[in-house]
Amino acid sequence: MNLKVLLPSRIFLNLERVSRIVAETREGSFGLLPHRLDCVAALVPGVLEYTLGDHTAYLAVDQGVLVKSGADVMVSVRQAIQGTTLSELHETVKREYLSLDRQERDVRAAVARMESALLGRFAEFQHGR
Secondary structure (H helix, E strand, O other): OEEEEEOOOOEEEEEOOEEEEEEEEOOEEEEEOOOOOOEEEEEOOEEEEEEEOOEEEEEEEOOEEEEEEOOEEEEEEOOEEEEOOHHHHHHHHHHHHHHHHHHHHHHHHHHHHHHHHHHHHHHHHHHHO
């Protein structure tokens, strides 16, 4: 199978000769083999596993969509993080989400400062009338 993982801004992964894929949906995990019928599945945040030759690799993915059409499997998600082992993937995901939490807090603080400044100027405008 050909596996292509798409993010909003780029192609994250593009592999040929993938022999097996395991993905997670709200109903649970399901596997894809090369001769499985075509399908579409809504993915939940979790781990997508694929086998290339005798090597199995893992992707932590955000919610998204998986489409299998013939030999092509396309996965479209907002975020993906790759790991060669589950423990490595766990550590990477933990580190990435801690970084995102810090960035999110910084953005919220900046927005709060801008809102406060805007309200202050609006109040000055109202009093200046």
